[in-house]
Amino acid sequence: MQPTVIIIGAGFGGLAAAHHLREAGVTDITILERSDDVGGVWRDNTYPGAACDVPSVLYSWSFAPKHDWSHRYARQDEIHRYIREHAEQSGLLELVRTGAEVTTADWDEESRQWTVTLADGEQLRADVVVSAVGQLSRPSIPNIPGIDSFAGPSFHSATWDHDVDLAGKKVGVIGTGASAIQFVPEIAPQVAELTVFQRSAPYVVPKPDSTYSTWALRRFSLLPQLHGLTRTAVFHLTEQLNKTLDDNGRLADLLHKAWQVHLRLQVKDPALRAKLVPDYDLGCKRLLFSNNWYPALSRDNVDVVTDAITAVEPTGIRTADGVLHELDVLIHGTGFAATEFLAPMQITGVGGRRLHDYWAEAGTQAHLGISVPKFPNFFILYGPNTNLGGSSIINMLEAQAGFITKAVARIAEAGPIAVREDTARAYDEEVQSRLGHSVWTSCQSWYRDASGRISTNWPGTVAEYQKRTGRFDAADFEVVAEVAAR
Numbered sequence: 001m002q003p004t005v006i007i008i009g010a011g012f013g014g015l016a017a018a019h020h021l022r023e024a025g026v027t028d029i030t031i032l033e034r035s036d037d038v039g040g041v042w043r044d045n046t047y048p049g050a051a052c053d054v055p056s057v058l059y060s061w062s063f064a065p066k067h068d069w070s071h072r073y074a075r076q077d078e079i080h081r082y083i084r085e086h087a088e089q090s091g092l093l094e095l096v097r098t099g100a101e102v103t104t105a106d107w108d109e110e111s112r113q114w115t116v117t118l119a120d121g122e123q124l125r126a127d128v129v130v131s132a133v134g135q136l137s138r139p140s141i142p143n144i145p146g147i148d149s150f151a152g153p154s155f156h157s158a159t160w161d162h163d164v165d166l167a168g169k170k171v172g173v174i175g176t177g178a179s180a181i182q183f184v185p186e187i188a189p190q191v192a193e194l195t196v197f198q199r200s201a202p203y204v205v206p207k208p209d210s211t212y213s214t215w216a217l218r219r220f221s222l223l224p225q226l227h228g229l230t231r232t233a234v235f236h237l238t239e240q241l242n243k244t245l246d247d248n249g250r251l252a253d254l255l256h257k258a259w260q261v262h263l264r265l266q267v268k269d270p271a272l273r274a275k276l277v278p279d280y281d282l283g284c285k286r287l288l289f290s291n292n293w294y295p296a297l298s299r300d301n302v303d304v305v306t307d308a309i310t311a312v313e314p315t316g317i318r319t320a321d322g323v324l325h326e327l328d329v330l331i332h333g334t335g336f337a338a339t340e341f342l343a344p345m346q347i348t349g350v351g352g353r354r355l356h357d358y359w360a361e362a363g364t365q366a367h368l369g370i371s372v373p374k375f376p377n378f379f380i381l382y383g384p385n386t387n388l389g390g391s392s393i394i395n396m397l398e399a400q401a402g403f404i405t406k407a408v409a410r411i412a413e414a415g416p417i418a419v420r421e422d423t424a425r426a427y428d429e430e431v432q433s434r435l436g437h438s439v440w441t442s443c444q445s446w447y448r449d450a451s452g453r454i455s456t457n458w459p460g461t462v463a464e465y466q467k468r469t470g471r472f473d474a475a476d477f478e479v480v481a482e483v484a485a486r
Helices: 010-022 076-090 180-187 214-222 226-247 252-266 270-276 293-296 355-362 392-414 419-433 462-469 480-484
Strands: 007-008 030-033 102-108 113-118 123-126 128-129 152-157 169-172 193-197 304-305 311-312 317-318 324-326 329-332 347-350 377-382 418-420 477-478
Touching: 007 113, 007 123, 010 030, 010 076, 010 392, 010 480, 030 123, 102 169, 113 128, 128 392, 169 180, 169 317, 180 193, 180 293, 193 317, 214 226, 226 462, 252 293, 293 304, 317 377, 392 418, 392 462, 392 477, 418 419
Parallel strands: 007 030, 007 128, 102 347, 128 377, 152 329, 169 193, 169 329, 193 304
Antiparallel strands: 102 113, 113 123, 311 317, 317 324, 418 477
8 A cells, every 4th residue: 555645845856756756656645835836946036137056957857857948047937937837737736735834743653644734723644744845945034133123125035025116226135145146236227226235255156157049949859868968968067066065176276266267357446356255265155156246246336335234223224333324125135044944844753752852952964864763754855964065956856756755665565664763873973074074164154053063065976865865775764663662
């Protein structure tokens, strides 16, 4: 008898898991999506200029390759449309329940099933639960005194308020990360004044972006094998980027030189250029790609402020030098609560163990980023230590989906299973040891949690991760009866 499966989240990961499970013959699948549509981050992030920083040839599922991206780096609306169209055409959309926000999931030791509770109080039962909520789904608003006192419109880039007209306004942007470098150049020409509050300058290198010619798209369409070869070549190139960002590999010097030349060519003002020099090693924080970030900051109506923010006031932002920067609109380009995995959901396993309590004690961890001891039949996509410094996360998500499918096959044979504590501990020790030698330890970033632990990133290549998740070892798991007895 095939287990029943609930998947939480209908983005790239959740839909990939549903696809792989369905291909393996699992038919009782429900995908719970809190929003009104599929797409995950590509549904939510509609800010001006939103686009992918992974080459589009890599940015599709292997089981549904897209040959006709309009740009070498796909735009948000096109990615969202791709996700939705495939979900509709493949029948995956029929498995999705929208407006279904999960608040809790509790393991019932008597029935050996999960009880999943929705925000409206409805309860569902399933043998297997897969969390596919991702690392970048909950916007992070900085804890600044007076943050709620601002009198004008204020919003996060991931919840962009398109009803706010920025034309002729004094606009403040907090943050200089991956979202800000995309929307700031788009809004800078519209606004009267733009003040960018920068805590730490990012490394920004040229983005080799352009539209695909009609002939190039035709070749991909007529010769799918050419698209496959191109995808493979780009994959291997991004694997070199993963190595570089992990252990200061062979591309590090080249990227550093590219950043230096990019900055010098695009920023002529020495004072501004000095503000835009990072104070950490390349790769410690997310490497950014843009051709128009530096020109945007060089505009006469744009000011880069590096003094620390001390408070938000009704009329603007006050900085440590005592200056009040008057604003009409405040935009947070402050990223996501990436290390608060699965929050605000509460997950309770064997013996009443709460997942967040366990992580608070042992550090946020999961075997292969997927399984946690004493949480039977519970699996995580894009879990702890599965993020990448480079390359496409879709490859990681598909590897995880394949592993989970093998685990569900084992569950169908043996009943509920959970990863062994010794297996999970040994894996975590290995990962943390390897991370200890990476460039990510040399600064503070969103890759680290409050304790300083790097809980987001994977310390190897995608190929290594694919190999490790490509095989399901039953010896690494124990049946629920053994778990409950301890």
